[in-house]
Amino acid sequence: MDKKSVKFGLMSDLHLDIMHDGADRLHDFLRACDEQQVDFIINNGDFCYPKDTSKCLCSEKNLPVNLANAMKISTPVPKLELLAEFNSYHKPHYHVLGNHEMDFCSKEETIQLYGMPGAYYDFHCNGWHFLVLDSNFFKNEKGQLTDYYYGNYFDYRSEQPYLPESQLQWMKETIMSSEEPVVMFSHQPLLPVSRGLKNYDRLQEVLDEVRKEDPDKIKMCVYGHIHQDALSIDRGIIHYSINSISNHWIGPKYACRRFSEETEEKFPNLQYVFPYEKPIYGMVTLNEEGLHIEGVEGTFFKPLPAQIGFDEYEVSAGVRTRSVSWPR
Ligand SMILES: [Fe+2]
Numbered sequence: 001m002d003k004k005s006v007k008f009g010l011m012s013d014l015h016l017d018i019m020h021d022g023a024d025r026l027h028d029f030l031r032a033c034d035e036q037q038v039d040f041i042i043n044n045g046d047f048c049y050p051k052d053t054s055k056c057l058c059s060e061k062n063l064p065v066n067l068a069n070a071m072k073i074s075t076p077v078p079k080l081e082l083l084a085e086f087n088s089y090h091k092p093h094y095h096v097l098g099n100h101e102m103d104f105c106s107k108e109e110t111i112q113l114y115g116m117p118g119a120y121y122d123f124h125c126n127g128w129h130f131l132v133l134d135s136n137f138f139k140n141e142k143g144q145l146t147d148y149y150y151g152n153y154f155d156y157r158s159e160q161p162y163l164p165e166s167q168l169q170w171m172k173e174t175i176m177s178s179e180e181p182v183v184m185f186s187h188q189p190l191l192p193v194s195r196g197l198k199n200y201d202r203l204q205e206v207l208d209e210v211r212k213e214d215p216d217k218i219k220m221c222v223y224g225h226i227h228q229d230a231l232s233i234d235r236g237i238i239h240y241s242i243n244s245i246s247n248h249w250i251g252p253k254y255a256c257r258r259f260s261e262e263t264e265e266k267f268p269n270l271q272y273v274f275p276y277e278k279p280i281y282g283m284v285t286l287n288e289e290g291l292h293i294e295g296v297e298g299t300f301f302k303p304l305p306a307q308i309g310f311d312e313y314e315v316s317a318g319v320r321t322r323s324v325s326w327p328r
Helices: 022-036 065-072 079-087 107-114 152-156 165-176 200-213 261-266
Strands: 006-011 040-043 093-095 121-125 128-132 137-139 145-147 182-185 218-223 230-234 237-241 247-249 273-275 282-286 290-294 322-325
Touching (some): 006 022, 022 040, 022 079, 022 282, 079 107, 093 128, 137 152, 165 200, 200 218
Parallel strands (some): 006 040, 040 093, 128 182, 182 218, 218 237
Antiparallel strands (some): 006 282, 121 128, 230 237, 247 273, 282 290
């Protein structure tokens, strides 16, 4: 292997509570990671609701249909066993906090159940420095940044997500004291896009201080959340959106029952997604020249989005295989 080459298995947005076949998807990912001999595996958030789905603090008027359904019908999926499988993988394994982890749970409880070192943390592998961030914060009426907690954030949809100042300072110090190239993981996009970071400008001020010392140190930011396959370059940093391993959430407007009555009854939110026919994920290799993503091409379960009249934006049920050089 090249000097400074690292390979990791990247999956996101498994949503075990929505999918009838989430266990198969996870097993397929872990099998592929074995085959590809990755150095570590990482879940980029929205793995599952880690606890029972009875307590949610969101007001009734803002309660999304997926949460309302989860409160009515609890999933038959053995989520903690599947989590244990991920966590007993024979290579290092990491989690990023997704927003849905905190729909019926606190961050502290999730961190404990997932065996995470904290809401945000860093680790090293093969000469690379990885930072895992927690952007699950909203701004309340008083202007205070507040942790996502038992679904409270659905009452503040236009005021999320944020990275708090304390975490930005930790990020700056961690990167500036690092000798290695840096990759950051967050569930939400660290970009000024819809559903992206609200304090993007403040993040850029912090990153500018880092770039002043070393303009090339931060190589890449990885995010999930939007369930789309996309790559962009923003101010010299590659931002990679890893598609969901499972589905594209679309909501009641395009509700469609594709499976047996029994399955649809047990998994009442399945009708609100465009389910991917097979599990999709990326095997990501980083080296001195750039990154290579070995993806999985897939399709949607029928009827396809276009067959039920969906044309609002582009959706894909795959992870594209691609190679990109580091921006200079
Ligand atoms: Fe998600």
